[in-house]
Amino acid sequence: MNRNIVFMYIAVSLVMLVPVPGRLYYGIPVIMVLNLLMVLTTLFSKFMDFFKFYTLKPICILLMLVGITIFARQLLILYSPMIALTMGFIIYMPAIAVLMLGRFFDNRGMQLKMALSGNMRESGFFSIYAFVFFLLRDIVGYGTISFPIPSGIFKLELPTLSYFSPFTFWASIPGALVLSGLLLAALSFIRKYCGILERSAQLRQEESNAN
Numbered sequence: 001m002n003r004n005i006v007f008m009y010i011a012v013s014l015v016m017l018v019p020v021p022g023r024l025y026y027g028i029p030v031i032m033v034l035n036l037l038m039v040l041t042t043l044f045s046k047f048m049d050f051f052k053f054y055t056l057k058p059i060c061i062l063l064m065l066v067g068i069t070i071f072a073r074q075l076l077i078l079y080s081p082m083i084a085l086t087m088g089f090i091i092y093m094p095a096i097a098v099l100m101l102g103r104f105f106d107n108r109g110m111q112l113k114m115a116l117s118g119n120m121r122e123s124g125f126f127s128i129y130a131f132v133f134f135l136l137r138d139i140v141g142y143g144t145i146s147f148p149i150p151s152g153i154f155k156l157e158l159p160t161l162s163y164f165s166p167f168t169f170w171a172s173i174p175g176a177l178v179l180s181g182l183l184l185a186a187l188s189f190i191r192k193y194c195g196i197l198e199r200s201a202q203l204r205q206e207e208s209n210a211n
Contacts, residue, residue, distance in 0.1 A: 006184060008100055012126060013180045016097040017133055019090055022171035025146040025153050026087060027134030031127045033072045034094040038102055038123040039116070040068055045104040046112045054108070061104055065095040080148050101126060133176075133183055141171025 016034070020026050044064050048057045073091050077084040084091070102119045103110075110118075138144055145156040169175045 006188060009126070009129070009184055009187075010180070012097045012100050013133075013184075015100070016093045017130055017180060018173060018176045019093065020134070021086070022134070022137035022141045022176065023144075023146050023153075024131075024134045024138040025083065025148040026090075027130060028148055029076055029083065029087070029091065030094055031130050031134075033069065033091060034097055034130075035120070035123050035127060036072060037065060037068055037094055037098045038119050041065060041098055041104060042102065042116050042119045043112075045107070046115060049108055058105065065098060066092075069095050079150055080152065082152055083148050097126075098123075129183060129187065133179060136179060136183075137170055137176065141168055141175065 016030065017027075020030055041061060041064055045057070045061060048054075048060060053060070069092050073084060076087075076091065101122045103115065107115045107118075135145070138146055139158060143158050145158065147154045170179060
């Protein structure tokens with residue numbers, strides 16, 4: 001990861017991941033809303049570019065984000081009122097994350113396919129990171145894997161030491177901050193290692209072509 005991506009992931013994590021309770025069943029709706037907002041806002045952004053509404057574009061995108069989030073929250077209320085009530089204003093955090101992850105104001109000359117592919121790739125990578133983040137907090141902090149269902153929550157109990165204080169720490173907000181930092185460090189290392197392997201493969205290919 002380059003420095004800009006690391007800073008962006010830190011900012012998005014603080015906004016969208018850390019405030020959410022450490023359960024996977026709270027994280028899944030947040031991740032789904034994030035991707036819904038990203039795809040619809042990207043399409044709306046290119047729609048504004050097509051009609052050359054450049055001046056109105058920023059305020060219209062903000063209104064679009066708020067409107068879609070309110071609609072998504074109503075769907076969540078219909079699906080699971082308990083989860084929607086518990087999450088409260090947190091369900092609106094993906095709207096801020098979308099503005100950080102997506103490119104809506106500097107892609108004027110970009111084709112729709114390219115803009116959609118780029119934004120959804122960023123959203124997809126962060127969704128994987130967020131899913132692992134919520135899953136680890138659920139397993140280590142509570143000893144469960146939980147999913148949202150219409151009647152409430154489905155929990156798969158795991159044989160862990162989650163009831164001991166060193167493990168319940170990971171379900172807290174300080175634990176979420178530490179876990180976010182550890183995951184970012186791991187992602188940075190993996191990306192750097194993959195870059196080294198890719199560069200080595202390119203060098204070997206160049207040497208073979210030269211011979």
